Amino acid sequence: MSISPPFDRLPSLNALRAFEAAARLGSFRRAADELMVTPGAVAAQIKALEAEFGAELFHRQARGVTLTALGQRVAPRFSAAFDALGGAVRELRRHAAPRKVHIVTSPALAQLWVAPRLLHLRAALRDVDISVTALEEPPDLKRTPFDLCLFYAEPGPDKITLWDEQLLPVCIPGLAEALADPADLATVNCISDVVWQDWRIWAASAMPDSPVIPTGPGFSLYAVAVQEALSGAGVLMGRQSLVQPHLNSGALVAPFARPVPLGLSITAWMLPESRNDRAVIAVANGLRQIAGGMV
Structure with missing residues (x-):
């Protein structure tokens, strides 16, 4: 026994x-x-x-x-x-894979902001292995395998502000010809993300005397909404950082010179312990430099 x-x-x-x-x-x-x-x-x-x-x-x-x-x-x-x-x-x-950095961000930022910049980021940080995961909401970094959060958020002392977002309606040039004044938005489809309240925010500032808040089809993926605007389906409430490449190419134009601050910034943050991690800091600094140039 x-x-x-x-x-x-x-x-x-x-x-x-x-x-x-x-x-x-x-x-x-x-x-x-x-x-x-x-x-x-x-x-x-x-x-x-x-x-x-x-x-x-x-x-x-x-x-x-x-x-x-x-x-x-x-x-x-x-x-x-x-x-x-x-x-x-x-x-x-960190010790087993000291040169790996895992970014977590939203689907819109992953597709339209991070992805176009990865080539430049990897070129600047050739010895760092960078991966990206998309989630709808910022996770608790203490409970996940991610090193760096990249989301729209309010600035804070422990956060890195990469870009102060601006809102502006955008559409193809042919559609813009019929839009002389914001009131003309009542005659066209106004495309939006189904979660974001961007049209309401922009209208409250750019059309304060109008009782009309532009409405139209909404999409759960902002990248799809952008494609709809590129196809001529309507006017998209654009987040400047996400549509800037199309404005640069002329595929989209902003019919009204009335950008409005979103009130949120593209923001990066990490756990305090990661501030001593050279690879994570290098990626954060690389994102800040690229954001400043709006590559």
């Missing part, structure tokens, strides 16, 4: 991650987005964890979930533990 004490088996790491993410974010859905699984998978993992310990960690309500007293008590320690684990993994990755 063994006299050794029984091994205290740890619960499923996936279940613990699901609990920690849901507790920190206050939502099974948001936790699922972060973990790249379904909300049902998060709920099942947490239910299994509760069954294993015989205690509830969340109150389930029609409006969402809230932590029980037990959940509130233990959640901070799990967050600290996963922060430490994430830090250890990042340190391992």
Whole structure:
């Protein structure tokens, strides 16, 4: 008969991650987005964890979930533990692949801002392996394998402002001939991104006396909206940094000389520990230099 004490088996790491993410974010859905699984998978993992310990960690309500007293008590320690684990993994990755930098950005910036600049960036940083992933929302860098976030955001002390975005309607030259005044927008299709409120922001500044907010077809991918404008389907509310190459070539023109600040900038940020990472800093500085030249 063994006299050794029984091994205290740890619960499923996936279940613990699901609990920690849901507790920190206050939502099974948001936790699922972060973990790249379904909300049902998060709920099942947490239910299994509760069954294993015989205690509830969340109150389930029609409006969402809230932590029980037990959940509130233990959640901070799990967050600290996963922060430490994430830090250890990042340190391992930095030393194992010191010249690799992984950028995470939005689909629009990935397709229309980052991709056209990668050739110049790689030419300037030949010994750095740069990869790009597109996500709709900025991730928590502590919980992901990314080194550098690149999104539209408000400037901040820990962020690098690359470009202060401007809004301006753009269209093909033939369509612009019929647009002498912003009021003429009521006669054409006005193309937009379905999430962004760019037309409303521009109209509030450029057409303050008009009760009309231009409307028209919307697209979930801004790159598709740009292609629609290039095909002559309507007037696109352009983010200058994303449509500048087409303005430079003359494929698109801005019929009104009324650019309006978006109020957000193309912004880069990283974890504090990455400020000592030469490869990450080199990529950040390279992006800043390229942005200044609007390559």
